[in-house]
Amino acid sequence: MKGVVTSISGATVCVDLRGLQLYDRVYVGHARLSGEVVHLEKQRTTVQVFEDTHGLSVGEPAEGTRAPLTVALGPGLLGGIYDGLQRSLPGLQEQSGAFIRTTRPLPSIDLEKxxxxxxxxxxxxxxxxxxxxxxxxxxxxxxxxxxxxxxxxxxxxxxxxxxxxxxxxxxxxxxxxxWQDWPVRRPRSGGQKRPAERPLITGQRCIDFLFPLLKGGVAIIPGGFGTGKTVLEQTIAKFADTDVVVYVGCGERGNEMAGLLSEFRELQDADGRPLLERTIIVANTSNMPVAARESSIFTAVTMAEYYRDMGYDVLFLADSLSRWAEALREISSSLEEIPGEEGYPTYLGSRLASFIERAGVVETASGKSGSLSMILAVSPPGADFSEPVTQACLRSAGAFYLLDTSLAHSRHFPAINWTQSYSLFAERGSAFFRQQVAESWPQLQRRCREILQQEEALREVVEVVGMEGLQDRDRLLMHAAERVRRDFLCQNSFSADAYATPQQTLERISAIVERYDQALQQLDAGTLLSEILKGQDDAAG
Ligand SMILES: Nc1ncnc2c1ncn2[C@@H]1O[C@H](COP(=O)(O)OP(=O)(O)OP(=O)(O)O)[C@@H](O)[C@H]1O
Ligand SMILES: [Mg+2]
The missing domain is CATH 2.40.50.100 (RNA polymerase II/Efflux pump adaptor protein, barrel-sandwich hybrid domain)
Incomplete structure (x- = not known):
């Protein structure tokens, strides 16, 4: 179906094609820039172009395809690095250099391999x-x-x-x-949904022990500027115990994506294979067109579902959904839609849900169980967690890892706030670890929480009377809590400690709790506090 461009406003282009449907793919201009139909009127079809529209002029040709935006699904996706339209980025670079401007359609998977x-x-x-x-x-x-x-x-x-x-x-x-094409906005049927049961081991002590995520579950990581979202997402991408990882860099810095790529080429998994071999990367950095950013999430989730449907465990990571929502807002305002809260379109929540709901555990046709888990970073402006994107994500997420600006400032990383974060999977996760790792898992978890909570309560007292003014038992508690925070919850991603097995996690917390209990016994037996604390510090090295 052929026509011409009738008007252009940024990436929003009107064409005189008739008979198209919403979300049909359209190519505009001599350069055949690709876009999709976002608005239909009797006389006019509005197309959101995914690429840079510089140089496009009225009267250039337009071609409608009567088919929606699709991704190619088949062998060869693993190790791929794509843009939001599933064009291979190394292929694009070969074609047009570092500044991407494509004129030829590129196959997403290598058909000659x-x-x-x-x-x-x-x-x-x-x-x-x-x-x-x-x-x-x-x-x-x-x-x-x-x-x-x-x-x-x-x-x-x-x-x-x-x-x-x-x-x-x-x-x-x-x-x-x-191989086959699949429309990105249509969830793959997958099969019967099942409840999530097995934990997704991230290797982060704070997450695995206090706020576990299950395979098939959704976690969000809201955090202000510089609180460690990117580092946490990338660390989890490296160590998570899943078969496939799909990482979407959505409106983030280009150099961070470049760093991730070179690191993943060098790093190896437990079997000695490059990490990139189990990873699919979809990159739409801050300097790439916004419309493709909106679609990048759907492109990536469709590829993730493809591997899930084979019975594999897939982890989908996005950094950050706020940049995705901003793209949505930019597109919506260029279409002159009526804005909702903070200028986001009124359908922000439903659009977000339409892809978050694609997570879950499914039973495949061959009786295997495949899972799609999601860990999604959100960067609310001014770390205001009441803003619409965080709130919309919260409605669908089962775990919530809130990154705290003051923890990040004091270099406590990962800066997960232990009083405000939660996981609805905690009970099921600890039942699993209790069976697989140690009977004492839930009990130690409870003790750890108690120590942190009591410290919180005592902190106000300390502010008034100082540490010296506390009773001996309370001082011991403050001491134990500090060890929990410093030696257990803190985990430097740039050290050998970046990953901990559940067994190591358990050993570490049980050593801290045991030492605390010993100290309490010594105190009851009449030993002086100063001696106990000295003994503890010596033991801790
Ligand atoms: N787990 C960690 N271990 C050690 N250092 C960390 C960790 N997490 C964050 N950092 C430090 O904090 C800095 C900022 O982290 P990061 O870039 O991940 O923040 P961000 O939340 O993604 O920021 P932005 O909002 O700008 O995207 C890192 O460069 C690093 O120095
Ligand atoms: Mg970041």
């Missing part, structure tokens, strides 16, 4: 849509291939294949390829 295909069907067999017909090996994972067609097979490829060739031919001539 050779794969060792092991079919599980033979000529004469029937396949049904959704059924597995074979697999290839992608890095550390077996990548099952699902049929998108139904029929009887007359030809089956095997061994060395590439995705440009059909893998199966059906009676009647239809051909099954090893």
């Amino acid at each position: 050779r794969w060792e295909f092991i079919p599980s069907k033979r000529v004469g067999d029937a396949i049904v849509k959704g059924e597995v017909y074979g697999s290839v090996r992608e890095g550390h994972l077996a990548h099952p291939l699902y049929a998108t067609l139904t029929g009887e097979l007359v030809k089956v490829a095997a061994g060395d294949v590439c995705l440009a060739e059909p893998l199966l031919t059906l009676k009647g001539g239809e051909q099954q390829y090893g």
Whole structure:
């Protein structure tokens, strides 16, 4: 369907195409910039262009596709680095240098790459849509291939294949390829949803011990400027015990993304493979077009769902949703929509929910269970957590790790505030750790919380009377609480301590609690406080 550009206002372009549907993909201009339909009127179709519209002029051609924005799903996504439209960034750089301006469509997955295909069907067999017909090996994972067609097979490829060739031919001539397109805004069906049960081990003591996240759950990390959101997200991306990690850098600094890339190329996972091999990175840095930023979240979550549907555990990380919401606001105001709270569109909450709800545990067709967990950073302006984006995220999240500016200032990292953070998964998480790690897990967890809470209560007293004015038992408590904070909750991401196994976490907290109990006993037995404290400091080294 062809037409022309009739007006342009920034990235919002009107075209004279008729008969299109909302969210259909449109190419505008001689440069074939891609965009999607966001507003329809009888005489006019408004397109939000995902790319830089500099140089575009009225009268240039426009072409409608009658199909929505899609992503290509198939073997070869792992290790990929994409922009918000799933164009390979290394490919774009090759084509247009460091400053991206593309003129040719780029394939998202390498169709020429050779794969060792092991079919599980033979000529004469029937396949049904959704059924597995074979697999290839992608890095550390077996990548099952699902049929998108139904029929009887007359030809089956095997061994060395590439995705440009059909893998199966059906009676009647239809051909099954090893990859498919999927509309980004439509959740993949996945299968029956299941409740989340297993914890996602992040290696961060504060999270795993006090505020655990379950596989399939959603956590948000709100934090003001410089409180450690990016470092925390990237540390979790490195160590989380999931099969696949999808990391979306959404409107963040370009140099941080560059740092992440080079680090992931060098770092290795437990099996000695580069971390990048289990990671998909979607980058839309602050200097890239905003419309593609809005879509980047959906592009990334669709790829995450694809691996989840194979029965893998997938972790989706986004940094930061606030930048995503700002893109939404920018698009909405350029469309002259009626603004809601703080200028965000009134549909902010429902748009956010439409992708957060894509997290969860599903049972796949082959009876495996796959999970999609999300950890989403939010950067509320002025660290005001009552603002609309944080509030909208809170409604859908099961865990909430609030990063505290004053903790960050005192270099307590990760700056997770232990009184205001929470996890709805705490009970189920600790039941699991109790079974898998130690019986004493929930009890130690309770003790740890008590120590921190009592310290909070005593702090006001200390402000009035000073440490010296406290009773001996209270001074011991303050001492124990300091050790919990300094030696247990603090975890420097740039040291060997960046990751702790649940076993190590347990040993560390139980040593602190044991020493505290010993000190209390000594006090009851009449030992002087100064001697006890000296003994404790010596023991702690
Ligand atoms: N876990 C950590 N261990 C050690 N240092 C940390 C940790 N987290 C944060 N930091 C320190 O704090 C600095 C700021 O962290 P980071 O860039 O992650 O903040 P941010 O919340 O992403 O900031 P912005 O709002 O600007 O995006 C880091 O450069 C680092 O020095
Ligand atoms: Mg950051």
